[in-house]
Amino acid sequence: MIARIRSLPAWFRISARDPNRLVYMILAATALLYPTVVQFVNPEQSITLINIAADAGVYVLMAIGLNVVVGFAGLLDLGYAAFFAIGAYTYAMLASGQLALTPAHHAVHLPFWLLIFVAVLVAASAGALLGAPTLRLRGDYLAIVTLGFGEIVPRLFRNMSDWTGGVNAISAIDAPLLPFWVDGPWDGGVPFAFVRDLKFSAFQPIGYYILMALLILICIILVTNLQRSRLGRAWMAVREDELAASAMGVNTRNVKLLAFSIGAAFSGFAGCYFGAKLSSVSPENFSFLVSVTVLLMVTLGGMGNVPGVIVGAIVIYFVQYKILGDLPHWTTAIAGGIGLPDKTVSALSDLATNLNFVVFGLILVVTMLLRPQGLVPSRQRQEELTKGTHGGELVDMRGAS
């Protein structure tokens, strides 16, 4: 009994020392309770809210993936949206009527569950293809090469309109279907049905929500294992000092290539889901804005820390869609409430509508200047930043054991 009472503060101490654990628990609880809570709190809008959460998951996936590239291996990728586009277009081409309109003349409708692996493979190969010749470049040159790649890919999809429909987008993309053996016993009003008639549609987004939660869970497990593996340690070594890492026998080229491909794979994964959920894919969905948004999520959350970037992704998505989305209404309401003239009210409301870029830019700059370790820092990273391995001073090793 006494032991049990004592163990409680111990648990808190561990949580305080390692905030990751706490963050994971909060995230898991939120993910589990969100659909239910939403239905009680705001029944009219519950479908929209669950939809938004399922969309936010796309960014969570991408943030986890970009974290492998930027956070673990220290390679700045400014064209991350390109792999997202590649994943989405892979799914869109192979799971819609689009190919019937192309010189191939035969529509292909492969199932989602197969294509998600195909999309991952295609995106990872694209990452390897881009990475192989460029990863030996210095970090800032690599960033610009990836930026160029990220600008080229959507333009290719737009210009090759014979195959991709160009600016007209590919629409009416298949939704995922559950295999019959999952559908079977739960379906058709069986009394013990867990979710009645689980389908993937925009009007009933709970299916997408569950799918996304599962995908994110799988990705977290994968990435955490990678981080703790030999490969993960090699990534950190390359990030800190490539020369020293290669002297210690790390094959820096392969290690960096793997980081790049794995990061691209996550983006392809997210792209495939994105295409299926939105049911339409157009080149405008993959602009530089997407790449910067994901970079912002990773930076804000804490580079190199998986729960951190998830928190970052959720926070940024919430800021973008809820706060910035509602700001014009609030502004109008408040400004109108205190009796400002109509002209001022509408001007303020316009101002609030246009704040998007400013807020994003500010968050990125301020985070880099004031809290470069992010909201939920990884302990290692924080020590490096505060003790300054790059400032020219020697690191004090006495407290580092």
Added chain:
Amino acid sequence: MATVVGALRQTRVALSGQLGAWVFYGIGIAAFVLLILPRIFQNPVLFLQTLVFGLTDGALYALIALGYTMVYGIIELINFAHGDVFTIGGMIGILLFSLLGLVPNKAASVGLLLVPILIGITALTMLITGVINVVIERVAYKPLRHQPRLAPLITAVGMSFLLEGIMFVWHGPNFVQAPDLLPSARFSLLGANIDTRELIIIVVAVGLMLILNSFVEFSKLGKAMRATAQDRDAATLMGIDIDRTISVTFFIGAALAAVGGLLWAFYYGSLRYDTGFGAGLAAFTAAVFGGIGNIQGAVLGALVIGLVRAFNDGYGSATWTDVIIFGILILVLTLRPTGLLGMRVPEK
């Protein structure tokens, strides 16, 4: 995969010397002979017209590219926000003109005063934009100077977004019209229809570059800039104020970009918050092509990029122009990161 990478490394080593420069010239001459020469005979007027467009674009890109290359030369930072400094310079210029009552679509009756007004407002725009850029450097980049290289780069990306955001709040998503102030008289040169504005832009850009060149070559501050670029620590020991030198570099870069922004607005008639993103990337490609850190290289690269853009718009298809320019960027960075005339940068 390993053999591909090995072959690439060998190619890069082979291309890093004088041979690489000859390969560049060879590709350029081959592209000219194969793609453009036949069309000169088909339609010499169109060729001349496109050439003038290309030179004008090249002059505008050069004004932006100089800022990228000078900043990179001195602190090895890809100043991602520079393209947006260019746009904001143009917008500030338009604002100053409108304060004088010179607004678009209204006949301006300034007569002979036009030249002093143009020069005065341009100088003021250069000053304001330069100060803005110096403040950006002091606030956002200076504290991160000793951080790993990616930290200031990410900050610069954020700064680019912040500047675009400020312009978005200021003018919204619409194009900002510029007053039509540059004297526009069309005349015929060997059958091609040439605008005096194109000549003015080329002359102004060339003049500014000559001034910049003599400043960097002969003035004391220019000498300090070159010394800082070569070896910052040694320059400090020689009594050079590094912070001031870096500020001067940012000031000059922004002042040139501001002139570029104004001329761009006069020539194309308008600016938008994201004009600088595309123009900045093209100018950055130019700087990389010429060899980033090298002033003459940036001008040469800008000329090439301007011509590539104009000739692809004229003879090819405009939708592919950006793809071609970014393709050039990737190829140059992959195969010869030092560019055409670049300084020898060790691969760290």
